[in-house]
Structure formats: structure tokens, C-alpha cells
Amino acid sequence: MAEIIRAIKGTQDVLPQDVHKWQFLEGEMLKTAELYGYKEIRIPVFEHTEVFSRGVGDTTDVVQKEMYTFLDKGERSITLRPEFTAGVMRSAIENGLVNGALPVKVCYIGGCYRYEKPQAGRLREFHQFGIECIGASAPGADAEAIALAEHVLSNIGIKNLSLQINSIGCKECRKKYHAALKEYFAQKESELCATCLERLNKNPMRILDCKSPVCSKIAADAPIMLDYLCEDCSEHFEQVKNHLNAAGLEFTVNPHIVRGLDYYTKTVFEFVSSDIGAQSTVCGGGRYDGLVAELGGPSVECVGFAMGLERLMLTAEAQGADFPEPKTCDVYFASLGEKATLMATKLCTNLKREGFAALSDINARGLKPQMRYANKIGAKFTCVLGDDEASSGKIRIKNMADGTETTVLAENIVPEFYKIINGYALDNLANAVL
Ligand code: ATP
Ligand code: MG
DSSP, rough: OOOOHHHHHHOOOOOTHHHHHHHHHHHHHHHHHHHOOEOOOOOOOOHHHHHHHTOTTSHHHIIIIIEEEEEEETEEEEEOOSSSSHHHHHHHHHHGGGGGSEEEEEEEEEEEEEOOBBBBOOOOOOEEEEEEEEOOOOOHHHHHHHHHHHHHHHHTOOOOOOOHHHHOOOOOHHHHHHHHHHHHHTGGGGSSSSSHHHHHHHHHGGGGGSSSSHHHHHHTSSOOGGGGGHHHHHHHHEEEEEEEETTTOOOOOOTTTOOTTOEEOOOOEEEEEETTTTOEEEEEEEEEEHHHHTTTSSSOOEEEEEOOOHHHHHHHHTTTOOOOOOOSEEEEEEEEEEHHHHHHHHHHHHHHHHHEEEEEEEOOOOHOOOOOHHHHTTTTTEEOOOHHHHHOOOEEEEEEETEEEEEEEEEHHHHHHHHHSSSSSSSHHHHHHH
């Protein structure tokens, strides 16, 4: 036998028995976002590398260490998206979304790719749901985005999350802060990791996000941005807090949150779970007022967030969350003989057109294996068809939960099945709708 091929390290399959959980999460996310005026946007999995080096920032961990970048056959540098925001902004600029009535509200779900050390809650292919509110600068926009994140998390049943917020100011007030950070980290230069040494001159704020234990320990005592906010940023942050209070959202101010991507300005926030160990941030986001201009578009202020589906799934499972039951087979027709098999095909076709999950044998197997299969797939009802049923047109439908049987005419299968499965006749159903 040929050797089997395994999935790439850091990727995972979602198998058919689990997919309903993912569909539930995704469905709730899109439905909730719709309530806040968001429409889904779908963008390519790969982009010109520049979208991310310019957008995410070339001193970030994501760009320096984690991107899947390659030359295609035309020698172009291509990168698999490590996140969506930069690509969504590329699309919003290219397609003129940023020039129309603002805000434009878009959301997305899809795979992201980062070359990281795989561990629980950290994969090389993972999935994000996120939103971008394009063209809204007032603090109410930040609070609305945070409220949407909270609403999604609560609709999917995630508990025990803490919301932590911070402000990392604007370009202007950050100048003074950068100077203070440089001075602080310069004193510890000998202890910093090689990457952070490089960052010291280029972008000292990135040191605050370094994952190395030594650097993060040094970063814990570094000056904090909140002490350096300009009047405008400070007022904006106060207003965000007021709006969060008005929306009834509990939060804590955590001055150490800086987020790992360069485009953030002013508000940044995270939802953190206490139930999934080290990779505990299930959602991160913030304001990014400079990104659209950085990517060649007009000056348009935005706010957004992204949540990791795998981390949400881990949290939900750690909390023993209840997922809605997946759809199973409504009725399985087992058949023996050509006439009965054709009858099964006809009955199934009619029922499926009415929206019932009706299956029949497609392996030309004996009755026993057919019934075993019906059991295995959890058919709610079964019906055995043979020569007798084919000639009399009378069939017996068995309720697999309690063993009761109902005899019906095959030609009336659709209204009869409504009666059987829903407990009332098609006529009543039609009346009820009227
Ligand atoms: P972390 O600090 O955990 O590396 P990050 O700051 O890199 O996260 P973002 O880029 O803001 O994360 O992505 C938003 C969300 O996407 C994270 O909060 C997390 O839920 C999820 N996420 C990020 N990287 C991964 C990964 N490698 N595997 C699984 N989920 C991830
Ligand atoms: Mg990261």
C-alpha cells in the first residue's frame, strides 16, 4: 500500500461529525454582525506581500517572522494572508468603498496563515471572524465595535471573558512616548533579544509585544502610553469608556495592551478567557486611523476586531457549551428488488424536494447492511420496501425512537410524512401559514 500523506503541521481538519459546531459559530457571527449593519466581504487568500509589510508593519512579529511568503512563477512576491484587515482595506480602496457614504461596515470569516510554533490555540492555519467599520472616527464607533464583539461572544455561549481596553494614542502623542520608551529600554539593552534590539531604534513600542520571557518582564515596568496621551486622544478614550458604560459593558483598563499589529491608533482592546491556558486572547481589535492612507487611500478612520475561531472552539469546549444538534437523516428507505428500489428513489426524491432528509440504498446491498447503515447515521424513521409494498403501494414507516409504525399510501408520502414528522397534516400546516 502507498504511504499515507499527513496534513501540514499546525493545520487541522474539521471532520463531518464536528462541522455543525463550526457552522453554528459562523452562522451566529454573521447574523449578529448583520444586526449592526455589517455585510460580508470576501477577499483573496493571497495578496502582494506589500499589502502586509506596509499595512501590518515591517517591524511586527507577524511580518518579520510569521508570514508565508513565496515567489510565484512570475517572480512576484506573494503572501498568504496572516490577517484580514490589510487585505480588506486594499480591497476597500481599490473598489472605491472608501469614497462613498461612510461608514461602510464589512465583516469576514476565513483562514489565516502564520508560521508560528504550533500549540494549543496557536496554529499555522487558523480562522478568524472579524469586522471593519470603515470611516467612523467618533468614540461611539469604538464602543459599538466592542459591543458587537461582546454580543457575538455571548450569542455563541462563551462565558467568563474579561474585556480589557487601552489607548495607544495617535502619531503625534506617540512621539514623546517613543522617546520615553527608548530611554527606558536603552538602559536594559544588554538583556533584550536580538529582534527587540533592532526594534529599539525603529519602533520601540513593538518591544512591548515581544513574547520572549526576558523582554516581556522588562516591558512590564516600561512607561505606559496612557501617561503620554495628547488631549484629543485622552478625551477620545474617556468618551469610549463613557459609551461602554452606557452600553452596560464591563471592562478593565489594561495599560499593557498594545496589540501585535502596527496599524492601531487610540483604542485597543482584547477579550481574554480564563479557561484555555496561555493562548487566552480570543478576540483582539482597535482603531486604525492611518491604515487606509498608508495603503494609498484617502484619510479614513476605522475601527475593527478579529476573533480566532479555534480559540473560541477551545473555550466553548472547555466550558462544556451546548451546540445545537446537527441535522440527521429524517427517513431511510431500505429496499429489496428492482421495483422496490425504484420506488425508494421516487419516494426519496419527493420528500427531499419538500425539505426532508430522505435517503435510500445506493450500494445495492442486502436489507441487513442497509438497516445497520440507517442505524449508524441516526435515521429518525425507516421504511422497508419489497415486492409487496411495490405492488400494493402501502408502506410502513417506523419511528426508530419508540418502534411504533404507521402504514400510509406511498402516493401520499409527502402529506403523510409531514403528519408523521411534525405531528400535523400538510393541510393544517398550510392553514397555519395563511
Ligand atoms: P497572539 O498574541 O495570541 O499571538 P495576536 O495578537 O497575534 O495574538 P491578532 O493578530 O490580533 O492576534 O489576531 C486576532 C485573533 O486571532 C487572536 O486574538 C486569536 O484569537 C487569533 N489568532 C491569532 N494568531 C493565531 C494562531 N496562530 N492560531 C490560532 N489563533 C490565532
Ligand atoms: Mg501573534
